Amino acid sequence: MSTAQIEIILIASVVAASCALIGTFLVLRKMALMSDAISHAILLGIVVMFFLTRSRASLPMILAATATGVLTVYLVELLVQTRLVKEDAAIGLVFPALFSIGVILISRYAANIHLDIDAVLLGELVFAPFDRLIVAGRDIGPKTLWLGLSVGVINLAFILLFYKELKLATFDPGLAAALGFSPVLIHYALMTLVSVTAVSSFEAVGSILVIALMIGPPAAAYLLTDRLPVMLALGVLLAVVSAVLGYLIAYLVNGSIAGSMATMTGVIFVIVLMVAPQRGLISRWSRQRRQRAQFAAEALLVHLSQHTGQPEFAAECAVTHLTGHFRWSEPFAAQIVRFARQRDWIEESDGCLRLTRAGTRVASQVMVRS
Amino acid sequence: MDRPLALEVRDLTVAYEEKPVLWDVDLEVPEGVLMAIVGPNGAGKSTLIKTVLGLVPSAAGQVRIYGQPYARRRELVGYVPQRGSVDWDFPTNALDVVLMGLYRKIGWIRRPARRERELALESLAKVGMAEYADRQISQLSGGQQQRVFLARALVQDAQVYLMDEPFAGVDATTERAIVALLRELRAAGKTLIVVHHDLQTVSEYFDWLMLLNVRHIASGPVAEVFTADNLRDAYGGRVAFVTPNAGSENGHLSEPQSLLSRGG
Numbered sequence: 182m183s184t185a186q187i188e189i190i191l192i193a194s195v196v197a198a199s200c201a202l203i204g205t206f207l208v209l210r211k212m213a214l215m216s217d218a219i220s221h222a223i224l225l226g227i228v229v230m231f232f233l234t235r236s237r238a239s240l241p242m243i244l245a246a247t248a249t250g251v252l253t254v255y256l257v258e259l260l261v262q263t264r265l266v267k268e269d270a271a272i273g274l275v276f277p278a279l280f281s282i283g284v285i286l287i288s289r290y291a292a293n294i295h296l297d298i299d300a301v302l303l304g305e306l307v308f309a310p311f312d313r314l315i316v317a318g319r320d321i322g323p324k325t326l327w328l329g330l331s332v333g334v335i336n337l338a339f340i341l342l343f344y345k346e347l348k349l350a351t352f353d354p355g356l357a358a359a360l361g362f363s364p365v366l367i368h369y370a371l372m373t374l375v376s377v378t379a380v381s382s383f384e385a386v387g388s389i390l391v392i393a394l395m396i397g398p399p400a401a402a403y404l405l406t407d408r409l410p411v412m413l414a415l416g417v418l419l420a421v422v423s424a425v426l427g428y429l430i431a432y433l434v435n436g437s438i439a440g441s442m443a444t445m446t447g448v449i450f451v452i453v454l455m456v457a458p459q460r461g462l463i464s465r466w467s468r469q470r471r472q473r474a475q476f477a478a479e480a481l482l483v484h485l486s487q488h489t490g491q492p493e494f495a496a497e498c499a500v501t502h503l504t505g506h507f508r509w510s511e512p513f514a515a516q517i518v519r520f521a522r523q524r525d526w527i528e529e530s531d532g533c534l535r536l537t538r539a540g541t542r543v544a545s546q547v548m549v550r551s
Numbered sequence: 552m553d554r555p556l557a558l559e560v561r562d563l564t565v566a567y568e569e570k571p572v573l574w575d576v577d578l579e580v581p582e583g584v585l586m587a588i589v590g591p592n593g594a595g596k597s598t599l600i601k602t603v604l605g606l607v608p609s610a611a612g613q614v615r616i617y618g619q620p621y622a623r624r625r626e627l628v629g630y631v632p633q634r635g636s637v638d639w640d641f642p643t644n645a646l647d648v649v650l651m652g653l654y655r656k657i658g659w660i661r662r663p664a665r666r667e668r669e670l671a672l673e674s675l676a677k678v679g680m681a682e683y684a685d686r687q688i689s690q691l692s693g694g695q696q697q698r699v700f701l702a703r704a705l706v707q708d709a710q711v712y713l714m715d716e717p718f719a720g721v722d723a724t725t726e727r728a729i730v731a732l733l734r735e736l737r738a739a740g741k742t743l744i745v746v747h748h749d750l751q752t753v754s755e756y757f758d759w760l761m762l763l764n765v766r767h768i769a770s771g772p773v774a775e776v777f778t779a780d781n782l783r784d785a786y787g788g789r790v791a792f793v794t795p796n797a798g799s800e801n802g803h804l805s806e807p808q809s810l811l812s813r814g815g
Contacts, residue, residue: 211638264568345660345662348647356632356651359604359606360655361625361655362659407687409641409642
């Protein structure tokens with residue numbers, strides 16, 4: 182693997198970790214859409230700053246884009262405060278407006294310069310290694326890598342320092358305000374960091390991958406754990422895995438790097454959604470299946486105990502009688518009889534089901550409970 | 552009255568878009584009472600509590616806690632929000648939620664230490680939830696979640712407690728446990744202000760009462776305030792089966808259905 186390839190993977194991993202860290206709080210605050218809004222709206226800031234300075238210098242761009250990101254959040258809140266528009270609609274109104282002003286400006290005045298829409302959406306990860314950071318005559322690596330690292334460190338420091346405040350303001354903003362921890366201040370601090378992260382990541386990986394990395398890995402991590410620190414760590418891990426696997430797949434199929442990385446975040450999410458130990462769909466299905474079998478078997482025990490010793494028992498105890506009495510299908514009836522026999526609740530002789538002593542006990546417990 | 556006023560509200564008006572939710576409300580709550588705020592849906596009960604805490608801006612009026620504005624008295628006030636106001640799927644456990652009550656004492660940036668954890672555990676024990684400390688909060692029942700919220704307020708070690716419907720949606724055991732806890736706090740000299748919904752239990756649980764319906768209808772000792780006339784004023788003359796102060800064991804006090812459908 183060439184140095185450039187390793188550098189691309191490093192850049193993508195750093196950006197991925199950074200996005201997942203801050204994205205965890207977006208997911209928990211039910212503000213996932215805000216990543217969409219901010220990562221698109223910052224285009225306007227970048228374009229305007231480009232016209233003002235006629236350069237693509239990083240720092241002014243980042244400042245302008247961050248300001249646009251925060252402006253987006255503010256405009257959304259203004260709209261919501263009118264109580265005429267709900268938050269999701271407000272987000273959908275604000276960012277396309279800002280983004281499209283940016284698009285018009287580019288197409289009208291900057292068509293021949295290096296700022297194009299494809300790059301905005303998908304980034305230019307392939308070219309990232311060519312833009313080097315030279316310090317005192319020495320090449321110390323791609324600029325994008327250093328930028329990503331700096332933002333990652335800022336995000337990590339912010340979350341470590343204000344972990345308790347972020348948690349409180351996210352879980353219970355009312356109490357946060359009552360205790361004097363301004364949830365508005367914390368909200369805007371977080372949104373500023375989302376903007377900084379989006380703009381610093383977006384040149385490398387584009388806005389679509391920024392959204393995918395901010396939401397996909399944390400959303401998957403949320404299904405895997407009950408603890409916030411673990412969720413943060415898992416989000417970062419899954420994001421980095423998505424980036425690395427995405428790069429390898431892009432390399433194998435010779436396709437878009439950002440595209441396959443974003444795809445990997447989706448693939449990983451779907452896998453987690455299926456197999457997560459407690460909240461996953463498969464575990465939920467099998468739990469429901471078990472509960473259904475448990476309930477049906479208990480119903481069977483109660484039915485048998487009601488008729489035990491009665492003259493009609495010979496008719497009621499027949500295995501074939503179950504399909505009629507409970508309206509069970511034959512396979513289901515067979516499954517329930519098997520379920521109950523495995524637990525030694527019933528025994529079968531000559532096609533007649535009888536309660537064992539354990540079964541009698543369970544039946545009476547069930548009746549007491551209900 | 553020689554007791555100091557734990558809470559004093561003067562001419563408080565709160566409006567959402569020019570529509571008054573609280574209109575010129577006056578209230579004096581002496582120290583050491585266990586008070587219910589009662590009124591129909593949309594009467595502004597929660598809004599009153601939130602305005603006292605500065606969570607909702609007021610259009611006019613003053614709030615004083617032991618003679619000072621809330622911002623200077625934060626450490627004296629414990630708050631129990633409505634259980635439904637937070638997302639119980641949040642990835643954290645019961646102990647961690649209780650610890651949040653100590654965040655102000657801990658201050659910005661610093662983390663809870665062992666001493667704080669012990670306090671939080673003691674507090675959980677007081678509400679009978681010690682063995683659930685490590686339990687993920689979404690796995691708790693509604694009553695258990697309410698107890699965790701109470702433990703969080705207890706750990707604040709406040710003088711004045713504001714509670715927004717602590718009895719809503721809890722089982723009978725939890726309700727008894729909460730009442731016992733409230734009485735214990737009152738015995739320790741705390742002041743408790745509780746938004747309450749169930750007219751049947753007012754006389755049994757509380758010794759002080761405020762009837763509210765956008766305006767202040769009446770407030771004072773339950774024996775004086777809990778009268779048919781006052782209730783009619785508060786509920787717009789539609790409380791059909793009121794036999795107040797006739798012993799709540801056999802009196803049938805209930806809000807007629809029509810009141811429940813009023814917008815909140």
